[in-house]
Amino acid sequence: AQSVAQPEDQVNVAEGNPLTVKCTYSVSGNPYLFWYVQYPNRGLQFLLKYITGDNLVKGSYGFEAEFNKSQTSFHLKKPSALVSDSALYFCAVRDFGRGSTLGRLYFGRGTQLTVWP
């Protein structure tokens, strides 16, 4: 079964410091991996995705994520955090395989990122 784990409910970091939001996944085939961000009272916004190729993926707002197949991880990173990055972050996976479950995304529970000034 496909699943995503975000081991940290909360991450707190000072502005200007690097940040990491962790994600591990489990799929039966090759994974398509996504990060979304959710601001209060707003829908999920797409940040970045990994499909194939370079393990380091760059996305919106200066975020990047590193795919690690051996560790089944896809951690979200940013070299220098901003207060405006404070939001709820979701990791999601889609299984590249056969069957009718191709379309759905499996989401983690989310990690609340707080960047303090």
Add this chain to the structure above:
Amino acid sequence: GAGVSQTPSNKVTEKGKYVELRCDPISGHTALYWYRQSLGQGPEFLIYFQGTGAADDSGLPNDRFFAVRPEGSVSTLKIQRTERGDSAVYLCASSLTWGPGGNEQYFGPGTRLTVT
């Protein structure tokens, strides 16, 4: 361009009533998805459409839930005999294609359903 829109933004209904939630996807997106997000949880898949047909409805929790997309654009999620446990934010998303692809899904702002 316009994103995914959902109406209403908030819906309060009494237990046992029927509700309809509407989703208007991004123009040209053939795939449409419904998810449900409970407090403190990530979105959970309900159903997705490719065109007019439901390609996967295995996430619908029971037969009180039904969704349609008659013309391949707007979709309506219908909930009969609502229960308090149905209270959640219902999210709609659309994407360009479905299938074994990495097409990202674009989400609407959601409909917050409260069943009293």
